[in-house]
Amino acid sequence: MEIEIISKETIKPSSPTPQNLRIYQMSFFDQMMTNIHVPNLFFYLNKSNCIDQQDIAAKTQRIKESLSELLTHFYPLAGRFKDNAVIECNDAGAEFTEARVNGFLSDLLEKPDLDSLLPFIPYELKPSKDLTIPLLYVQVIVFKCGSLALAISTSHKFADGRTASNFFKCWSAIARGCMDESMLPRYVACSINIPSMDPSTALPPVDLDFAPNCVTRRFIFEESKIAELKTRVASTIVPKPSRVEAIAALFWKCASAASRKNLGLPTRPSAMAQAVDIRKKVSPPLPETSVGNLFAPIVVSTEEGELDLPRLAIQIRKAFGFSLHGEENAFSKILDAGKEYSKISSNDDIDFYLCSSWCWMSFYDLDFGWGKPIWFTIPSVRAKNSVALNETSSGKALEAIITLSAEDMAELESNEEFLEFVSINPSIA
Known part of the structure; x- marks a missing residue:
């Protein structure tokens, strides 16, 4: 399936991050992680018999607006790494891409080809020592049938699986207007009595074997x-x-x-x-x-x-x-x-x-x-x-x-x- 990029933009927090939260100190565990983005793919079936372009535009807009509000709570994801110890929460934003694919979701679901999903990922899946790249990439892909795919790639130096899960839960709750205070992220990792690594420490080497065969x-x-x-x-x-x-x-x-x-x-x-x-x-x-x-x-x-x-x-x-x-x-x-x-x-x-x-x-x-x-x-x-x-x-x-x-x-x-x-x-x- 060929994917055509329609637009790219930066989604920033809906309100500025307070000055006292502008420096996020990563924990020892974060510093030991390789800077690799973990992709997650969600597919939403268009249950209508017709394709409504206004409805698709409204869905995309809701995703963007709720993401902007979400980033006020997960503010480090809108920042950039300063070094291997600190994220500057400067509201630089997440990269958001809109795309369309010349195929039908039903065809993809009939016999899922995992290799064919690689173009759906908004950021290439490989370790990087570039600290200037966004911590969060989001891509919305529209199928010919009006179905949607949502691809989300988060930096593993900030988020493990549990953090990503909570991020998604908060996001969908905000979009539906049912956000609960108990869902909000807790920044307590650095409160554990664990020493930090020296800020000048180089990013650790990737510990996964990405063999070509x-x-x-x-x-x-x-x-x-x-x-x-x-x-x-x-x-x-x-x-x-x-x-x-x-x-x-x-x-x-x-x-x-x-x-x-x-x-x-x-x-x-x-x-x-x-x-x-x-x-x-x-x-x-x-x-x-x-x-x-x-x-x-x-x-x-x-x-x-x-x-x-x-x-x-x-x-x-x-x-x-x-x-x-x-x-x-x-x-x-x-x-x-x-x-x-x-x-x-x-x-x-x-x-x-x-x-x-x-x-x-x-x-x-x-x-x-x-x-x-x-x-x-x-x-x-x-x-x-x-x-x-x-x-x-x-x-x-x-x-x-x-x-x-x-x-x-x-x-x-x-x-x-x-x-x-x-x-x-x-x-x-």
Whole structure:
């Protein structure tokens, strides 16, 4: 689908940021993040049988006006990085693009092609050391049928998944006129007793492997198959595995098997990492609306060759279910986890996998007043050996976006145990 850019403009906060809020001190966790923009794509179906250009213009205007008001609360997103420690909240604004595509949303939903979604992203998906670029990019794409796509890319140096989720919730609430004070962002990350890095510290290197020969595929775990998988994964230690634990264990086992087969190795060490939200794991707990990168990169590894699903689930539960309550130095524990992540992820003798879960973020609630999205997805990030999990619109099935080398993907797609539980890229109803 060819995309034509119609207009570009800068959206600034509807009221100036107060002088006392003009300097935003990033937390240690923010400073350690690579400057990469994370894209999110929302698709809205035109339920009318006709195309109303005035209605489309009104929807676009509502998105822009509500964004302008939203930026008064998420004011750092309208600023620019001064260095690796400070955001100047100077109201420079977010970049907003209007575009149209010469295709129909129904065609895209019939057999979603993740590669075809890359032009929908308003900012290219790669790490950058340019501190002058906007922290937020928004693009509205209009289909020939009058349906809309909304692409939002936020800087990961400012926002983790929870922050992005709260940002979207506030945005849609403002658009519908039902904003609640409890939704507003809380800037408390720097109140945690964690030292800041030196402002002159260079941006850390990207920790994701953007291999050019990787392929990305979309898989669906239906509710009934998830129930079967959870039964297969269950043990006396983990009698009721979560959906994410069960799918992560299956992915880890099957992806590792594919790697070993292609390498011709009977055994090979492997590890899996997941970003774990620490807001409720520190003492006292932080509000869910706390802004920033408040997560720990937890790694679990195994030396085994043939991996066993129940044992993998046990390891995942023990590693990712950690608590920092009562820890005298929670920061040291998180820092140690980061060092372990860096050590293992850079070891070429270990198969290293990334699992990210967006299941609890309610992205399907992004309703601007004309209904909820028919599809939300994370476009192909090309991060090798990764799986990103998200709920479908029903909230019962899970979508898995998996990226592997072309050779490993071919093996995964022929793995009988994996195919027992998934549907390969079905249409979106």
